[in-house]
Amino acid sequence: MKLFLASTLALALLASNFAASAKTSDRNQEMTIDAGAQIGVITGDGVTTLSKGVVITQGTLEIRADSADIHMKGGEAVRAVFTGKQATMKQQLDDGSWMNARADTIDYNITTETIVLTGNYRVESPQGVNTGGTMTYNTRTGQMNSGGDGQRVRTVIPPKNKGTPPAAATPAAKTTVPTAGSKK
Known part of the structure; x- marks a missing residue:
C-alpha cells in the first residue's frame, strides 16, 4: 500500500x-x-x-507514457520520470484553454520542483508553442530555460487578435464610378 501511496504522491x-x-x-x-x-x-x-502503458488521470489532467519510474528516498517520492515515444501530458487551464506537452522524457524532480522535457519536446498553450531538444521549467518560479544543448529552440506566439487583420493589410473598398453610357 505504501508503494501505491508513494507513486500517487509523486504523480500528484x-x-x-x-x-x-x-x-x-x-x-x-x-x-x-x-x-x-x-x-x-x-x-x-x-x-x-510502472510499465506496459501508463495512464494517469486527475480531473482534466492526463499523462500517458510507455513507463514511469518513481524514485524513493527515505520512503518519500523525490522524482518521477515518464518515458515513451512520446510521453504526453495535457491539462485544462483555469481560463478553460488547454496546455499540451510531449517529450521522449518528462522528468519531474519533486525536491527542486523542476520539470525537464527532453527529446523533441513540444509545449502548446494559448500563449504559443515552444519546441526544441530540452526545456527546464521551475514550477516554483515559472522560469523556463530552453536550448543550450546544441539544438535550436523555436517559439511561435499567436497574434492577440487572431480574427482581425491589421488595417494596412485590409484591401481598400472598391468604388464603382459610372462610365459614360452606363445606366447607373
Whole structure:
C-alpha cells in the first residue's frame, strides 16, 4: 500500500505543479493510475516502475507514457520520470484553454520542483508553442530555460487578435464610378 501511496504522491505533485495556471480544481479530484505492471520498493530508497502503458488521470489532467519510474528516498517520492515515444501530458487551464506537452522524457524532480522535457519536446498553450531538444521549467518560479544543448529552440506566439487583420493589410473598398453610357 505504501508503494501505491508513494507513486500517487509523486504523480500528484507533478500534476499540480506542471503549469502555473493549471486547473486548480484538478488537485481536489481523484487520481487514477493505470499501468500494465508495477514493481519496486515500498519503503526506504529505490525505484518503483510502472510499465506496459501508463495512464494517469486527475480531473482534466492526463499523462500517458510507455513507463514511469518513481524514485524513493527515505520512503518519500523525490522524482518521477515518464518515458515513451512520446510521453504526453495535457491539462485544462483555469481560463478553460488547454496546455499540451510531449517529450521522449518528462522528468519531474519533486525536491527542486523542476520539470525537464527532453527529446523533441513540444509545449502548446494559448500563449504559443515552444519546441526544441530540452526545456527546464521551475514550477516554483515559472522560469523556463530552453536550448543550450546544441539544438535550436523555436517559439511561435499567436497574434492577440487572431480574427482581425491589421488595417494596412485590409484591401481598400472598391468604388464603382459610372462610365459614360452606363445606366447607373
